[in-house]
Amino acid sequence: MCGIFAVLGSTLPRDQLLQLTINATNKLQHRGPDDLQTYVSPDGWAALGFARLQINDPEHGAQPMHISDDTIWAVTNGEIYNHRHLRSTDLHGQQLHSNSDCEVIAPLYEKYATSLFPHDLSHLYNTLKGVFASVVVDLARNQFVAARDPIGVRAMYLGRSEDGAVWIASEAKALLDHCNHVTPFLPGCYYAAKRGQENASEFKPYYNPLFYNPGWLPTERVNLQKLHDSFKQACVRRLMSDVPVGVFISGGLDSSLVASVLKKALPSDYVFHSFSCGLEGSPDLKAAQRVADFLGTEHHVLTFTVEDGIRALEDVVYHLETYDITTIRASTPMYLLSKLVKQYVKVVLSGEGADEVFGGYLYFHNADSEKDFYEETVRRVKLLYTADVLRGDRSTAAQSLELRVPFLDRDFLDVAMCYSAVDKMTGKGRRIEKWAIRQAFSEEFSGxxxxxxxxxxxPKEQFSDGVGYNWIDGLKDYCDEQITDKMMRDAATTFKHDPPATKEAYYYRSLFEKIFGKYEGAQGLREGVHKWIPLWSDSDDPSGRAQRFHTAAYVKTMNGHST
Structure with a gap:
């Protein structure tokens, strides 16, 4: 992870703007503690800050980056996995300053975007196979463009101030002191504007895959070989690193499959670290150890207590910048585990996104039709930036780690989102969820x-359940003690926007307001919260345990009678 910061069109004197940029970028240094650099244009129109976590070309990949005549500057938090291909093809072997993957963005902008600005910059960002939060400033043409990767794997916010300036940062905490409105930067979009019109633009989508088309329903049956090969490619791409790489293993299918594919791709003498966490005796710890023993990884386990998690809640909410129940429940163990991970590696991979892509959450068993099932997978993928990828980015970045998520590779999504939901549906419990990806990596099929x-x-265990059922029960009990019945009766008065409906929700909201509530710009964060609630469920609780299939759906499957 790294942290980016940018201000375009500020009316502050240049020396004040420079100090402001240093201070704001410092608020992001947990994302990149290895280096902090800033740039302010000679006339003060543009300011850039970068907090760096050194991953690729540690010696030469400092940012902000610029082209040779200093007219185009860029900051990018991301991984551009096809950067070597772009250097030799689109950039025709152009000599750049470093081997950093992110350096290709400025010259690609110069080649593709300057003549099309601001009407259609889609080609620029669609050439990039990776994840990114990026700002490019063109001083010669008095214009800038910012963009976020297709699914929003990398964090990014946009703010506005009363003087008409536009502010951009990896996390909202770097903007709230200066902006009267801060909002999540929409995934798969760019924002382009000219000098003097910084505030006059809007988000424009560049990522428009077939499965985003309203009303489209795929009819082609799953091609297991394509699914197998595209996922392997997505995993191998994410081994791009000049520092050691590790993997989270929860013990469930998704992270275990990532770990297995990576282990097969790495040299036999590579020391491959894996990590898991849970309460004492949790189902995940036992399963994760089984996976680690099978793969032969150097495995590390964090056993935490409910009290450990409760003590971390305020820090977790500070880093997440949300009050969503599910996100906080699942982020807290990941945040605690990341403290252990950073002792061994800087880059860690995980299985985020698989449940959204394949309809793996247990409530999907309740879908009435193929159309309903499919449309819910699309909705969940579009909202990942508010939930699981937000959790993954922030929980790891808080501990100065870079998280990579192969299930959200855009080429893999073109395969996994474009086959018939007939091959994804569970049939109300008659077939295990995520059947196709399981089959594609079975010994019977793959050899x-x-x-x-x-x-x-x-069977599926949602992360906040799998780390130990006492985790959620303990959180609820603690919040019940902290929040009185009178506080709940007055919730709609205390919280004018989106009042909490449970004591647990009230407690998390209280932490959010304690940290961010004093800022005018925080209303944009509140409006950006999308509560993770199962669509078809007998319960409003988002826990997987609350779904009716949790204990009974897989009796036939586990007895060898799956359909």
Whole structure:
């Protein structure tokens, strides 16, 4: 992870703007503690800040980056996995300053975007296979463009101030002191504007895959070979690193499959670290150890207590910048585990996104039709930036780690989101969720054993459940003690926007308001919260345990009678 900061069109004197940029970028240094650099244009129109976590070309990849005549400057938090291909093709072997993957963005802008500005910059960002939050400033043409990756894997916010300036940062905390409105930067979009009209633009989508088309329903049946090959490619791409790489293993299918594919791709003598966490005796810890033993990873376990998690809640909310129940429940163990991870690696991979893509959450068993099932997968993918990828980015970045998520590779999504939901639906419990990806990596189909059969066919446990059921129960009990019945009766008065409906929600909202409530710009954060609530459920609680199939759906499957 790294942290980016930018101000375009500020009316502050240049020396004040420079100090402001240093101070704001410092608020992002947990994302990039290895280096902090700033740039302010000679006339003060543009200011850029960058907090760096050194991953690729540690010696030469400092940012902000610029082209040779200093007219185009850029800051990017991201990983551009096809940067070497772009250097040799689109950039025709142009000599750049470093081997950093992010350096290709400024010259690609110069080649593709300057003549099309601001009407259609889609080609620029669609050439990039990776994840990014990026700002390019063109001093010669008095214009700038900012963009976020297709799914929003990398964090990014846009703010506005009363003097008409536009502010951009990896996290809202760097903007709230200066902006009267701060909002999440929409994934798959860019924002382009000319000098003097910084505030006059809007988000423009560049990512428009077939599966985003309203009303479109895929009819082609799953091609297991394409699914297998595209996922392997997505994992191998994410080994791009000049520092050691590790993996989270929760013990469930998704992270275990990532770990297995990576282990097969790495040299036999590579020391591959894996990490898991849970309460004492949790189902995830036992399953994760089984995976680690099978793969032969250097495995590390964090056993935490409910009290450990409760003590971390305020820090977790500070880093998340949300009050969503599910996100906080799941982020807290990941935040605690990341403290351990950073002792061994800077880059860690995980299985985020698989449940959205394949309809793996247990409530999907309740879908009435193929159309309903499919449309819910699309909705969940579009909202990932408010939930699981927000959790993944912030929980790891808080501990100066870079998280990579192969299930959200855009090429993989073109395969996994574009086959018939007939091959995704569980049939109300008659078939295990995520059947296709399990089958694609089964020994029967692939000819290789990627995972033990009991792991490959392990039923779904949502992360906040799998770390130990006492985790959620303990959180609820604690919040019940902190929040009185009178506080709940007055909730709609205390919180004018989106009042909490449970004591647990009230407690998290109180932490959010304690940290961010004094800022005018925080209303944009509140409006950006999308509560993670199962669509078809007998319960309003987002826990997987609350779904009716949690204990019974897989009896036939686990007895060898899956359909």
């Amino acid at each position: 290789e054993q990627y995972l033990p059969d009991d792991i490959l066919m392990r």
